[in-house]
Amino acid sequence: MAIELTDELIQLQQASDDAWAVVREAPTDEAYAAWRDRAAEVQAAVTAYAAEIGEPRNKVEATLKSRVRRPVAE
Numbered sequence: 001m002a003i004e005l006t007d008e009l010i011q012l013q014q015a016s017d018d019a020w021a022v023v024r025e026a027p028t029d030e031a032y033a034a035w036r037d038r039a040a041e042v043q044a045a046v047t048a049y050a051a052e053i054g055e056p057r058n059k060v061e062a063t064l065k066s067r068v069r070r071p072v073a074e
Contacts, residue, residue, distance in 0.1 A: 003055055003063045012042045013068045 019035035046064060050057040 003053070003060055005060075005064055005067055006049065009042075009045055009049060009064055010068060012038070012045050013064050016042045017068060 016035065016038035019031070019038040023031045023035050042064075043061075046061045047057050050060040053060075
């Protein structure tokens, strides 16, 4: 069964990836702090959602990252 992702999870992961892009461009303490905050938000949301739908957290996380980083044309 495919994991259905919420818009919130997708937006959180995109925000984390965007924050990481800033770190790569300008690796300042502030940029790292912002990225760590976004990444922590993603982890908390993934953990809660995985428990809610009864799927392993790592499977939800992998599906999310794949969907955000390698979107399929619809």
